Amino acid sequence: MPDTTILWTRKDLQAATGGQLAGDVKVHGVCIDTRILKHGDLFIALIGHNSDGHRYLRQALEAGASCVMAHDEAAISTAGLTDDPRLLKVDDTMQGLEALGRYRRAQFSGRVIAVTGSVGKTTTKNMLATALAPYGQVHASVASFNNHWGVPLTLARLPEEAAFCISEVGMNHPGEIAPLAAQIRPDIGLITTIGSAHLGHMGSIDAIADEKAALFAALPSSGTALCPEASQGLARLKQALPTGVSLWQAGVTTSATIRITDLTCTADGSQFHLTTPRGDTDVRLAAPGPHLARNAALALGAIAALGLDPKAGAEALRHFQPEAGRGQQRLLPGGITLLDESYNASGPSIRAALDTLALMPARRHLAALGDIRELGQFAEAEHRALAEPLMKHDILTFCCGPHMKSLYEALPPSLQGGYAENSVQLASLLHPALQKGDVLLVKGSLGSNMRALIALLEQPMSTTTHAPESA
Ligand SMILES: Nc1ncnc2c1ncn2[C@@H]1O[C@H](COP(=O)(O)OP(=O)(O)O)[C@@H](O)[C@H]1O
Ligand SMILES: [Mg+2]
Numbered sequence: 001m002p003d004t005t006i007l008w009t010r011k012d013l014q015a016a017t018g019g020q021l022a023g024d025v026k027v028h029g030v031c032i033d034t035r036i037l038k039h040g041d042l043f044i045a046l047i048g049h050n051s052d053g054h055r056y057l058r059q060a061l062e063a064g065a066s067c068v069m070a071h072d073e074a075a076i077s078t079a080g081l082t083d084d085p086r087l088l089k090v091d092d093t094m095q096g097l098e099a100l101g102r103y104r105r106a107q108f109s110g111r112v113i114a115v116t117g118s119v120g121k122t123t124t125k126n127m128l129a130t131a132l133a134p135y136g137q138v139h140a141s142v143a144s145f146n147n148h149w150g151v152p153l154t155l156a157r158l159p160e161e162a163a164f165c166i167s168e169v170g171m172n173h174p175g176e177i178a179p180l181a182a183q184i185r186p187d188i189g190l191i192t193t194i195g196s197a198h199l200g201h202m203g204s205i206d207a208i209a210d211e212k213a214a215l216f217a218a219l220p221s222s223g224t225a226l227c228p229e230a231s232q233g234l235a236r237l238k239q240a241l242p243t244g245v246s247l248w249q250a251g252v253t254t255s256a257t258i259r260i261t262d263l264t265c266t267a268d269g270s271q272f273h274l275t276t277p278r279g280d281t282d283v284r285l286a287a288p289g290p291h292l293a294r295n296a297a298l299a300l301g302a303i304a305a306l307g308l309d310p311k312a313g314a315e316a317l318r319h320f321q322p323e324a325g326r327g328q329q330r331l332l333p334g335g336i337t338l339l340d341e342s343y344n345a346s347g348p349s350i351r352a353a354l355d356t357l358a359l360m361p362a363r364r365h366l367a368a369l370g371d372i373r374e375l376g377q378f379a380e381a382e383h384r385a386l387a388e389p390l391m392k393h394d395i396l397t398f399c400c401g402p403h404m405k406s407l408y409e410a411l412p413p414s415l416q417g418g419y420a421e422n423s424v425q426l427a428s429l430l431h432p433a434l435q436k437g438d439v440l441l442v443k444g445s446l447g448s449n450m451r452a453l454i455a456l457l458e459q460p461m462s463t464t465t466h467a468p469e470s471a
Helices: 010-016 053-062 074-078 093-107 121-135 149-156 176-184 205-217 235-239 290-305 310-317 346-361 375-386 388-393 404-410 423-433 450-458
Strands: 030-031 041-045 068-072 086-087 111-116 138-142 164-168 188-191 225-230 248-250 258-265 269-276 279-285 326-333 336-341 365-370 396-400 416-420 438-445
Touching: 010 093, 010 365, 030 188, 041 053, 041 093, 053 068, 053 074, 093 149, 093 176, 093 326, 111 121, 111 176, 111 205, 121 138, 121 164, 121 290, 121 310, 138 176, 149 176, 164 396, 176 205, 188 205, 188 416, 205 235, 235 290, 248 290, 258 290, 269 290, 279 290, 279 310, 290 310, 290 346, 336 346, 346 365, 346 388, 346 438, 365 404, 365 423, 365 450, 375 404, 388 404, 396 404, 396 423, 404 416, 416 423, 423 450, 438 450
Parallel strands: 030 041, 041 068, 068 086, 111 164, 111 188, 138 164, 188 225, 225 248, 248 258, 336 438, 365 396, 365 438, 396 416
Antiparallel strands: 258 269, 269 279, 326 336
């Protein structure tokens, strides 16, 4: 069923952007990609690194767009849209999108939460969206829409009647968070973790902490800042807090505002007791891993920071599962259990995944690891340092990629399963080594293409080994 709620009218579109629009359009959604456009959407022709949305103006209308936002006169004319009543003509589409976001944010009377961090943004944002649902209508970023277009798109899609808006905020380079936070204007700022992701571009953990601190700096004096109590760069986060903003730290010590006690983590999930300034609750998570317990504590902490008793939120989290490639388990042919972490990798997220792997009952624990990208001059040391958790958990390790070579060489021979240059070649080493009852973690940065390795492991053995085929 198409969504018939009216998100934008002609009057609001013009008021927000200052653009011209002749038709009395009714917009039900906002979209920047014609491949996923829904009937009634406003299509915004953004200019990206490798593509220009202006090339798809006609296609957008043919797919049912109620309106298209564009600025390139030549493209508008080529598409035959110069006098089309469905054209919202602006000076710049990126600025137009931001203007929609700011306009909607300014109209919004619900509460706004922004989530950033080196790892765990999407998982925590999704946990918070799940946990907040019992308290009112939730609007949240789709997937990892957390950058210069993801944030304004999230805001431009915000329905007036929602009670809560949750926006993920990301960064790869210094200076990215402040302008995004200024658009979101959060009431609550949540930092999941501060760690070595994107260290190459950022230069130091302190620089990463300063960048995340820009989210706290954007909070109003009535706002609440949340972060783990043992966070790296905590002093820098505290320095950034505007006067009046409360800092709530989550952790296990008696001084934590959001306090975790009686934590038990098994392969079947985690449970703990949570104490918050708005009430206590037991928490049970079906998805395993201590990192998910920490994320859940922060998500429930954000609910308490909104002034709500977190009990109903904890109940809603019981069956929460992370998104694809972030820790789902499934069976591979041959009785091998896969822990699929192929979506992405950073030092902290590999450590978290290894801790989860170690919880799972197995004949042997194996890991297939691809390169962590964006570490620059820190790459070798960051990769090498993973030898410590691999040795601690006694994990037979298969590696691919130039950086992972440093890690592979740092491992004792008993844990060296095999090394290959890329994930496809690694599959042919790994496949014949797998045995029934093994539990295998697959993880690497998106660019190391560990999904290809999983796809090969999902096929019958003969397609990835060099064994002669039977006639
Ligand atoms: N608190 C955490 N600490 C360490 N790793 C985490 C944490 N939360 C999630 N992860 C792992 O980090 C990876 C990325 O998770 P995701 O939630 O998509 O983060 P982000 O949105 O920040 O990229 C996944 O492998 C996930 O399991
Ligand atoms: Mg994300």
